[in-house]
Amino acid sequence: xxxxxxxxxxxxxxxxxxxxxxxxxxxxxxxxxxxxxxxxxxxxxxxxxxxxxxxxxxxxxxxxxxxxxxxxxxxxxxxxxxxxxxxxxxxxxxxxxxxxxxxxxxxxxxxxxxxxxxxxxxxxxxxxxxxxxxxxxxxxxxxxxxxxxxxxxxxxxxxxxxxxxxxxxxxxxxxxxxxxxxxxxxxxxxxxxxxxxxxxxxxxxxxxxxxxxxxxxxxxxxxxxxxxxxxxxxxxxxxxxxxxxxxxxxxxxxxxxx
Numbered sequence: 001x002x003x004x005x006x007x008x009x010x011x012x013x014x015x016x017x018x019x020x021x022x023x024x025x026x027x028x029x030x031x032x033x034x035x036x037x038x039x040x041x042x043x044x045x046x047x048x049x050x051x052x053x054x055x056x057x058x059x060x061x062x063x064x065x066x067x068x069x070x071x072x073x074x075x076x077x078x079x080x081x082x083x084x085x086x087x088x089x090x091x092x093x094x095x096x097x098x099x100x101x102x103x104x105x106x107x108x109x110x111x112x113x114x115x116x117x118x119x120x121x122x123x124x125x126x127x128x129x130x131x132x133x134x135x136x137x138x139x140x141x142x143x144x145x146x147x148x149x150x151x152x153x154x155x156x157x158x159x160x161x162x163x164x165x166x167x168x169x170x171x172x173x174x175x176x177x178x179x180x181x182x183x184x185x186x187x188x189x190x191x192x193x194x195x196x197x198x199x200x201x202x203x204x205x206x207x208x209x210x211x212x213x214x215x216x217x218x219x220x221x222x223x224x225x226x227x228x229x230x231x232x233x234x235x236x237x238x239x240x241x242x243x244x245x246x247x248x249x250x251x252x253x254x255x256x257x258x
Contacts, residue, residue: 002170002247003029003133005052005090006045014050017042017170030116030132030218049090049167050135051114053221056083056165057210058110058139062200062225069228077209078201081155083139083223087165094254095140095239098161103144105233105253108226109184109192109241112137113203114171115222120215127207130216133173134180136241136249137223140164143232167221169247177203183242184229192229199224 002017014033015024022045026036060079061072089095097105116132139159146158159165177196184192201209206222233239233253240250 001133001174002172003050004168004170005048005050006040007048008040008045012048015040047091047169049088050169050171051167051219051221052088053085053114053219054217055214055220056085056088056223057081057221058083058159058223059201059206059225062206063194063198063227064200065194065198066227067200074200078206080210080222081159083156083165084160085165087140087160087162089163089166089251091166091168091249092251093166094163094252095138095166095233096163097142097255099256101142101145101161101255103142105255106141106143106230107184107186107233107239107241107253108139108141108230109182109239110137110139110223110226111135111177111180111182111196111243112167113207113222113224115207115216115220116218118215118217119207119211122208122211124204124208127211128204130207130211131203132218133171134175134177134243134246135167135171135221136169136182136243136246137221138166138184138239138241138249138251139223139226140166166241166249166251168249172246175245180243180245182227185240185242186231186233186237188240191231192227194227194229196224198227 119130
């Protein structure tokens with residue numbers, strides 16, 4: 001199933017995407033959701049980010065090809081940072097930079113894990129059962145902020161400006177992450193194309209390890225890291241993250257005038 005959130009007629013809702021239509025649901029997305037009302041045409045709604053997490057976690061150095069190219073050691077556990085949930089935007093919304101920032105802005109296409117139930121100090125089987133579904137993430141980074149102070153890399157600040165967390169277009173359940181490929185295109189030109197099977201730490205191990213340090217709640221989001229091909233964007237470009245079975249998350253890079 002592919003779950004979406006949408007705006008229609010001045011209200012927000014959620015439902016399942018079925019071809020070019022959305023079947024609205026009511027209740028709790030992560031427990032007890034039931035069909036409600038007639039289907040809506042996809043063309044009549046605005047898709048929103050499919051999840052509103054309390055915690056938005058991102059991994060660094062979790063793909064073998066990139067680790068090898070950069071000469072990074074293979075991590076034994078997840079190396080992670082926090083992005084502000086306020087950075088999240090949905091499909092089609094513009095990526096904009098903070099006022100006065102004129103440095104490099106990187107796209108990073110990633111697979112996202114959406115947590116479906118409360119999980120704490122879990123083993124890998126429990127962690128895997130807590131993953132509700134998968135989504136596309138663009139982990140946007142203000143590179144010059146990240147490296148501005150040589151004594152303190154500013155991960156949260158560089159990755160948390162408003163609009164630096166595109167997510168969507170849906171949460172897909174029932175997919176095998178090992179068979180998925182992440183493709184990122186800039187203005188239609190593919191710049192990232194890598195298999196999720198190259199992941200160093202698999203999803204269940206990631207969730208299990210993080211759950212030992214912080215309790216994860218339904219709706220929390222974990223971006224599992226990126227691979228080769230993450231590059232700066234130029235104003236006016238459209239960046240599109242595509243994962244088969246989930247769809248395409250496309251957003252224009254439209255920074256404010258300096």
